[in-house]
Amino acid sequence: MLAMSFRGPQRVRVQQKPMPEIKHPEDAIVRVTRSCICGSDLHLYNGNVPDTRVGMTFGHEFIGEVVEIGSEVTKLKVGDMVIVPFNVACGRCHFCKQGMFGNCHEANPEATAVGGFFGYAHIGGGYDGGQAEYARVPYANVSPTVIPEGMDPDDAVLLTDVVPTGYQAAEMAGIQPGDTVVVFGAGPVGIMAARCAWLFGAGRVIVLDEYDYRLEFVKNYAKCEAYNFKKDMEDVAMFIKKQTDWMGADCCIDAVGAEAAGNAVQTITGRKLLLQGGSATAMHWAINSVKKGGIISVVGVYGPTDNLIPLGNFMNKGLTMRGNQTSVKRLLPRLIEHVQNGTLNPKGIITHRIPLEEAAEGYRLFSDKLDNIIKPVLIPPSAR
Amino acid sequence: MEPTINNSKPSRARTKTPPTDLPGWGIDADPKNDPTYPMKQRTDAEQTGYSWERPTLQQPDVEILKSLERPNLTAVFGTSTPPSGLSGMLRRHAYANYSENDNRHWFTLVLADKINVVECVLDDLASGHVPNIFKEKGYKASWQHDRKGLIVSLGTTLAITAGLAYLAWPKNKRGKKPKSRTVYPS
Ligand SMILES: [Zn+2]
Ligand SMILES: [Zn+2]
Numbered sequence: 326m327l328a329m330s331f332r333g334p335q336r337v338r339v340q341q342k343p344m345p346e347i348k349h350p351e352d353a354i355v356r357v358t359r360s361c362i363c364g365s366d367l368h369l370y371n372g373n374v375p376d377t378r379v380g381m382t383f384g385h386e387f388i389g390e391v392v393e394i395g396s397e398v399t400k401l402k403v404g405d406m407v408i409v410p411f412n413v414a415c416g417r418c419h420f421c422k423q424g425m426f427g428n429c430h431e432a433n434p435e436a437t438a439v440g441g442f443f444g445y446a447h448i449g450g451g452y453d454g455g456q457a458e459y460a461r462v463p464y465a466n467v468s469p470t471v472i473p474e475g476m477d478p479d480d481a482v483l484l485t486d487v488v489p490t491g492y493q494a495a496e497m498a499g500i501q502p503g504d505t506v507v508v509f510g511a512g513p514v515g516i517m518a519a520r521c522a523w524l525f526g527a528g529r530v531i532v533l534d535e536y537d538y539r540l541e542f543v544k545n546y547a548k549c550e551a552y553n554f555k556k557d558m559e560d561v562a563m564f565i566k567k568q569t570d571w572m573g574a575d576c577c578i579d580a581v582g583a584e585a586a587g588n589a590v591q592t593i594t595g596r597k598l599l600l601q602g603g604s605a606t607a608m609h610w611a612i613n614s615v616k617k618g619g620i621i622s623v624v625g626v627y628g629p630t631d632n633l634i635p636l637g638n639f640m641n642k643g644l645t646m647r648g649n650q651t652s653v654k655r656l657l658p659r660l661i662e663h664v665q666n667g668t669l670n671p672k673g674i675i676t677h678r679i680p681l682e683e684a685a686e687g688y689r690l691f692s693d694k695l696d697n698i699i700k701p702v703l704i705p706p707s708a709r
Numbered sequence: 710m711e712p713t714i715n716n717s718k719p720s721r722a723r724t725k726t727p728p729t730d731l732p733g734w735g736i737d738a739d740p741k742n743d744p745t746y747p748m749k750q751r752t753d754a755e756q757t758g759y760s761w762e763r764p765t766l767q768q769p770d771v772e773i774l775k776s777l778e779r780p781n782l783t784a785v786f787g788t789s790t791p792p793s794g795l796s797g798m799l800r801r802h803a804y805a806n807y808s809e810n811d812n813r814h815w816f817t818l819v820l821a822d823k824i825n826v827v828e829c830v831l832d833d834l835a836s837g838h839v840p841n842i843f844k845e846k847g848y849k850a851s852w853q854h855d856r857k858g859l860i861v862s863l864g865t866t867l868a869i870t871a872g873l874a875y876l877a878w879p880k881n882k883r884g885k886k887p888k889s890r891t892v893y894p895s
Binding site for chain 1: 727728730731732733734735736737738739740749750751752754755757759761762763764765767770773774775776778779781782783784785786787788789790792796800804809812815816818819821822823825826828829830840842844845846847848849850851853854855858
């Protein structure tokens, strides 16, 4: 089968690889019909995630058709079209039982701090991902969900990560009606977080990014305010203070993570030298821009090592910080409802449909923010 | 430059008027959104320790490395790209000796990643495959959408490579024409 294969920093190849096999009685094999490239794939693409081995197939946002099931799979049958949440989750450990499907303890032998994720290096459990024609999907009885009748596959594929992650970002921000919410980053997740902030009753939503085309996009898509932190202000915290009657925002959402721009020291130590678990610029700004007693919600991905952040301010301001990998399965029923009744329009953020064979070009476009790209989807030959 | 803010307008900071042209305002508002709720539907089950009934255990058919911070393999795991070569030795060392809490674990893995990239280029060449760097880097997309950027970046790479090659060349041979080899008939 054709599959994307990582070759080294900023180098990927699409090549023939052996078909995935059933390795566990609860496995299913899925023929992939849509597979996105995600902002967090760029951390892998840039070689910034420890234990990213050459030859691995990335891709944690995919949907497809079940073509084979293991002997203990009861909830799916061959022929089902399924949404495959990006978390690999057993459904039985203490964490899964508490709805923390992003923190399963039976899915990743390599890192106890991290759950199991498709195509996310060995820090995510060593699973080959869905940027391929076929993928192995473990615990097929737990997270994979049959695509509801009539749902557009482009909407369905965004329910694997972007929509739930944007939604959980807003949920973790503890937004109360009328709150001012600042979202750092106008990538797909930041855009969705801004959109979902209104569902929780935000009174004002402000998004910051460095790319004008993304700011323009989020302004229209999420009906929010959008500012360029490189052009519209000299100091981010000052800007937010002035915008909020000198109080600070009620909630700040970090939808950027390790690839943040905007601070040379952070960029060099975090992204170039890998002395930090990524550049912590967005987190730094969030701590200094939120009001005292405010909440910071983190869905941006950072590496496992240390980061430079103003912890003193965090303590002195009495902040609460919440972060997590999204529990996709927990949120799916509500989000499917939102898509079906037209409250959310996920496919509206897809700007590029790219043949799987051209994954390398897709990564380049997305990594360099070319051609006004917001969200790219890879389509394997059998689904075109 | 001072931020351009119109101070004469009252701040919208505490307004409670959402935009009217978007569906769903406030439909998921939850005044009881307890700080731990989105992460945890309280059952406090973990207080009983590592005691749940485990799923059927996947049998490893390739070498799987394991964090020191757990006693066993998880019930399922990925089998992509088992450790091999020098990078594999480093990875084994990192997993066997340092916990996730120890930064040496991560820095050793980062080093292994760098070595792994070189190993794979050598593997490619050994098997007669010259990697198509232009294709792998996706430069076709840059050529279509950022031609200037691509030319600058390739030009810089070329200049640095040429400069390094010049510096690496033995000083007494710089600038000299390569000697033509004279072949004597035997
Ligand atoms: Zn993703
Ligand atoms: Zn679990």
